[in-house]
Amino acid sequence: MRPLALPSPLPGLGLAMGITVTTLSLVVLLPIGALLLRGAAIGPAEILALLGRDRVQAALILSFRAALVAAAFNLVFGLALAWVLARYRFPGRRLVDAAVDLPFALPTAVAGIALTALYAPNGAFGRLLEPLGIKVAYSEAGIWIALIFVGLPFVVRSVQPVIEEIDREVEEASATLGASRARTFLRVILPMLVPALLTGFALALARSVGEYGSVIFIAGNLPMATEIAPLLIVIRLEEFDYDGAVAIALAMLGISFALLLAINLVQIWSRRRMGAV
Amino acid sequence: MSDTAFASRLPTALAATAEPAWVRRLLILTTLGLLGLLVLAPLAAVFAESLRNGIALAVASLGNRDALAAIRLTLIVAAVSVPMNAAAGIAAAWAITKFDWRGKALLITLIDLPFSVSPVVAGLCFVLLFGANSLIGGWLVAHGYPIVFALPGIVLATMFITFPFVARELIPVMTEQGRAEEEAALTLGASGWRMFLTVTLPNIRWALLYGVLLCNARAMGEFGAVAVVSGKIRGKTTTMPIMIEMLYNEYLSVAAFSMAALLAALALVTLTLKSALEWRYADQLAATHRH
Numbered sequence: 051m052r053p054l055a056l057p058s059p060l061p062g063l064g065l066a067m068g069i070t071v072t073t074l075s076l077v078v079l080l081p082i083g084a085l086l087l088r089g090a091a092i093g094p095a096e097i098l099a100l101l102g103r104d105r106v107q108a109a110l111i112l113s114f115r116a117a118l119v120a121a122a123f124n125l126v127f128g129l130a131l132a133w134v135l136a137r138y139r140f141p142g143r144r145l146v147d148a149a150v151d152l153p154f155a156l157p158t159a160v161a162g163i164a165l166t167a168l169y170a171p172n173g174a175f176g177r178l179l180e181p182l183g184i185k186v187a188y189s190e191a192g193i194w195i196a197l198i199f200v201g202l203p204f205v206v207r208s209v210q211p212v213i214e215e216i217d218r219e220v221e222e223a224s225a226t227l228g229a230s231r232a233r234t235f236l237r238v239i240l241p242m243l244v245p246a247l248l249t250g251f252a253l254a255l256a257r258s259v260g261e262y263g264s265v266i267f268i269a270g271n272l273p274m275a276t277e278i279a280p281l282l283i284v285i286r287l288e289e290f291d292y293d294g295a296v297a298i299a300l301a302m303l304g305i306s307f308a309l310l311l312a313i314n315l316v317q318i319w320s321r322r323r324m325g326a327v
Numbered sequence: 328m329s330d331t332a333f334a335s336r337l338p339t340a341l342a343a344t345a346e347p348a349w350v351r352r353l354l355i356l357t358t359l360g361l362l363g364l365l366v367l368a369p370l371a372a373v374f375a376e377s378l379r380n381g382i383a384l385a386v387a388s389l390g391n392r393d394a395l396a397a398i399r400l401t402l403i404v405a406a407v408s409v410p411m412n413a414a415a416g417i418a419a420a421w422a423i424t425k426f427d428w429r430g431k432a433l434l435i436t437l438i439d440l441p442f443s444v445s446p447v448v449a450g451l452c453f454v455l456l457f458g459a460n461s462l463i464g465g466w467l468v469a470h471g472y473p474i475v476f477a478l479p480g481i482v483l484a485t486m487f488i489t490f491p492f493v494a495r496e497l498i499p500v501m502t503e504q505g506r507a508e509e510e511a512a513l514t515l516g517a518s519g520w521r522m523f524l525t526v527t528l529p530n531i532r533w534a535l536l537y538g539v540l541l542c543n544a545r546a547m548g549e550f551g552a553v554a555v556v557s558g559k560i561r562g563k564t565t566t567m568p569i570m571i572e573m574l575y576n577e578y579l580s581v582a583a584f585s586m587a588a589l590l591a592a593l594a595l596v597t598l599t600l601k602s603a604l605e606w607r608y609a610d611q612l613a614a615t616h617r618h
Contacts, residue, residue, distance in 0.1 A: 058427070060509055062421060
């Protein structure tokens with residue numbers, strides 16, 4: 051068996067570990083522990099009963115469904131955008147490349163009220179969509195728009211570096227062997243991008259499921275219709291229904307962990323696959 | 328010059344590994360159009376809405392007591408939480424990249440954990456741990472040190488959300504740099520701190536700045552977690568994003584969007600600095616940027 055730590059001439063392992071573990075415990079682990087402890091005190095039967103309520107189920111399903119729709123959109127759009135940024139040269143490319151990160155930099159509350167201003171019935175976009183009978187703000191479509199905004203950079207930033215590293219000779223070989231460009235893309239390039247695409251998709255999904263700030267302004271927040279799970283946690287807290295809030299939070303934590311596990315499995319799988327080549 | 332470098336300089340239309348011109352144009356136009364609609368339009372809307380009744384009114388709305396208190400609180404929260412997270416991030420990266428020990432993967436996973444937890448759930452965790460009717464919180468409140476609905480809670484919640492940023496940026500860079508330079512410094516008789524300040528820190532400064540930049544942007548803009556732990560006491564525990572929500576819900580649109588414009592301007596500064604760092608010091612930053 052390998053020793054716990056190999057000897058090193060460098061100093062400071064103890065100090066660095068001390069700082070890391072103390073901060074991590076105080077800031078991250080203890081708080082999450084408090085949630086798990088409270089969940090254990092409530093008991094699994096009671097938690098399942100709390101989660102079984104119609105309004106809670108509707109909120110959890112809505113959060114997951116809207117996140118799935120947005121992540122699926124970003125999967126396609128993000129791939130196209132990453133391809134354009136990595137492969138094509140056009141004026142303003144650097145600016146566009148920087149703009150992709152705007153959703154990371156712009157506070158969620160700011161994005162939320164801005165999107166609402168645009169898509170509200172009297173907003174710049176809402177005014178154009180209303181005569182067509184399309185309602186975006188205060189409906190589920192509004193939640194999709196907000197989550198697409200929030201999740202956009204994940205797929206682009208996961209896939210873009212992989213596209214940049216693709217060896218052009220592989221594509222040349224495919225072209226020399228008579229494959230059309232479309233066929234080369236589908237059969238040669240796309241398989242190389244799958245792990246990065248899945249990672250970006252899962253990251254966008256994880257972020258979107260728990261998203262709060264950008265959604266609550268545009269959603270309308272109607273119970274059973276446009277009320278997302280994080281908002282229901284806030285509402286339960288304001289009612290001092292801590293058990294109700296904890297039950298929803300545990301369900302969301304479960305979803306997060308499942309996604310985190312999925313991301314890690316994808317990375318292990320892709321490393322094994324790439325290593326075998 | 329290698330063959331591939333030469334090939335990449337050919338006009339793309341001539342290469343066998345390029346899409347037809349119409350596909351390229353269509354892709355560029357659709358993606359940029361969508362990006363404009365989805366991402367740039369909201370940014371423009373923030374500034375347009377704040378200037379709806381003239382710049383004088385927009386500026387005046389930022390000058391009242393509550394708005395100034397919110398700006399001050401946001402600056403204080405960032406000034407406390409960002410340096411603490413930077414220190415923790417450097418320590419974590421040092422322990423992970425410069426030594427061999429078992430359990431590294433677990434530590435990295437735990438550091439990354441906040442990225443996959445909903446901000447609202449994070450806020451709830453702090454309410455459960457430090458709230459007035461919890462064990463620890465009750466004792467602290469009784470002795471005059473409330474955490475939740477006060478500054479410490481806001482700082483802790485912000486630290487939770489932004490915890491991974493610095494470590495994530497430093498770990499790949501420091502892994503690549505290895506330990507040889509530090510070992511040389513020690514061999515030449517430098518003390519531990521001197522080695523760190525004169526060898527390690529200069530090597531990681533741009534990556535550190537990059538991580539701090541992202542950490543600060545998120546810290547100043549954090550909404551969900553702060554909304555839960557702050558209690559939203561006007562003028563006392565309202566940060567800028569919370570103030571935006573309050574003003575917006577009170578139909579004070581110009582005031583809400585003016586405050587939002589201030590944060591949007593900060594986001595633009597962050598993006599500019601970030602792009603400048605990527606452009607100038609690409610080789611000294613983490614090779615792939617996953618957030």
